[in-house]
Amino acid sequence: xxxxxxxxxxxxxxxxxxxxxxxxxxxxxxxxxxxxxxxxxxxxxxxxxxxxxxxxxxxxxxxxxxxxxxxxxxxxxxxxxxxxxxxxxxxxxxxxxxxxxxxxxxxxxxxxxxxxxxxxxxxxxxxxxxxxxxxxxxxxxxxxxxxxxxxxxxxxxxxxxxxxxxxxxxxxxxxxxxxxxxxxxxxxxxxxxxxxxxxxxxxxxxxxxxxxxxxxxxxxxxxxxxxxxxxxxxxxxxxxxxxxxxxxxxxxxxxxxxxxxxxxxxxxxxxxx
Numbered sequence: 001x002x003x004x005x006x007x008x009x010x011x012x013x014x015x016x017x018x019x020x021x022x023x024x025x026x027x028x029x030x031x032x033x034x035x036x037x038x039x040x041x042x043x044x045x046x047x048x049x050x051x052x053x054x055x056x057x058x059x060x061x062x063x064x065x066x067x068x069x070x071x072x073x074x075x076x077x078x079x080x081x082x083x084x085x086x087x088x089x090x091x092x093x094x095x096x097x098x099x100x101x102x103x104x105x106x107x108x109x110x111x112x113x114x115x116x117x118x119x120x121x122x123x124x125x126x127x128x129x130x131x132x133x134x135x136x137x138x139x140x141x142x143x144x145x146x147x148x149x150x151x152x153x154x155x156x157x158x159x160x161x162x163x164x165x166x167x168x169x170x171x172x173x174x175x176x177x178x179x180x181x182x183x184x185x186x187x188x189x190x191x192x193x194x195x196x197x198x199x200x201x202x203x204x205x206x207x208x209x210x211x212x213x214x215x216x217x218x219x220x221x222x223x224x225x226x227x228x229x230x231x232x233x234x235x236x237x238x239x240x241x242x243x244x245x246x247x248x249x250x251x252x253x254x255x256x257x258x259x260x261x262x263x264x265x266x267x268x269x270x271x272x273x
Contacts, residue, residue: 001029001030001031002023002030002031002262002263002264003030003031003032003033003113003262003263003264004023004025004030004031004032004033004260004261004262004263004269005032005033005034005035005122005124005229005246005248005260005261005263006019006032006033006034006035006248006258006259006260007035007231007238007248007249007250007252007258007259007260008035008036008037008038008064008231008232008234008248008249008252008253009034009037009038009039009042009048009258010037010038010039010040010041010042010045010066010252010253011038011039011040011041011042011043011044011045011048011085011253012042012043012044012048012252012253012258013042013043013044013047013048013051014044015252015258015271015273016048016051016258017051018271019258019260019269019270019271020032022269022271023260023262023269027055027057027058028057028058029058030058031058031059031060032052032055032058032059032060033059033060033061033109033124033229033263034052034059034060034061034062035062035064035124035125035126035229035230035231035232035248035249036061036062036063036064036065036066036067036125036126036127036187036231036232037064037065037066037067037126037231037232037249038052038061038064038066038067038102039066039067039070039086039089040066040067040069040070040084040085040086041066041083041085041253042085042252042253043085045070045085045086045088045089046088046089046092046098049089049098049101049102050094050098053098053101056101060109060111060124061102061105061106061109062105062106062107062108062109062124062125062126063102063105063106063107063126063187064126064127064187064231064232065126065127065187065188065232067102067105068158068161068183068187069081069084070086070089070090070099070102071099071102071103071149071158072158072159072161072162073086073090074090074095074096074099075099075154075155075158077155077158077159078158078159078162103149103150103154104150106142106143106146107125107126107142107145107146107182107183107186107187108123108124108125108138108139108142108186109123109124109125110122110123110124110135110139110226113263113264114264115263115264115265115266116264116265120227120263121225121226121227122226122227122228122229122263123135123138123222123226123227123228123229124228124229124230125138125142125186125228125229125230126186126187126230126231126232127185127186127187127188127189127190127216127230127231127232127233128185128186128189128190128216128217128220128230128232129185129186129189129216129220129222129228130168130169130185130189130192130196130216131192131194131195131196131216131219131220132196132219132221133169133185133220133222134221134222134225135222135225135226138186138222141182141186142182142186144178144179144182145157145179145182145183145186148179156176157176157179160176160179160180161176161179161180161183162180163180164184164198164200164201165177165180166180166181167197167198168181168192168195168196168197168198169181169182169185169196184198184200185198185216187232188200188232189216190202190203190215190216190232190233191208191209191210191213191214191215191216192213192214192216192219193212193213193214194214194219196219197213199213203235204235205235205236205237206236215233215236215240217230217240217242217245218242220245223242223243223244223245224244226244227244227245227246228244228245228246229246229248229261230245230246230247230248230249231247231248231249232249233247233249234249234250234251234253234254234256235251236249237250237251237256238250238257238259238268246261246266248260248261250270252271252272252273255273256272256273257270257271257272257273258270258271
């Protein structure tokens, strides 16, 4: 039995299947962790979701911003965007079932894995965390959003999750501002300053950092407690320069690679366009 974590799939079903074949993945015994952004931008979001649901006992998923966006469109809580490639999924007979299935997924996943060096703790999120969030605080705040998404007023959350403000975390935040800020850290963050102020408008690589801002993982303190697995930031090309912080989005949808890491030995596997 092995556990694998795969970067942003974004509806690129064929390369996912190639990767799984490459590592001889066996549903029912092996585990597949997905860092989010399972759908959109690529051509086969519908096939990807159907496949993952079919093997759901072998899958751990955290939601990314594109996954939340799909749910919001399906629930008539947000308009589609020009670059979305969700038409086939939204028109499918089982779209509502697949959307409801995604709504049950988390924004942060923590587990311990028996690796070649002993038991290792892993935290999987889609984008990142705020400076000074502890491991437990990250899991607790993620759970607040999960409860909102799965609660009876979930449409109100979906309608109010869009937007770049508040720009930083404050423990006193309440209501949809609080939920939106948690969502932005966990599913959208790239750059922030040392007090957690977000620059969500910048999507390029490290050379694009504004003065006083760094990648979020330069500030976090969770990796002393758990190895962090994240996606979202294809411009990093899989490199963070930090021990125990792994960037898994290597930009297949942008013409580069889809990457998977085996957790037991941190070995990387990839397929290219």
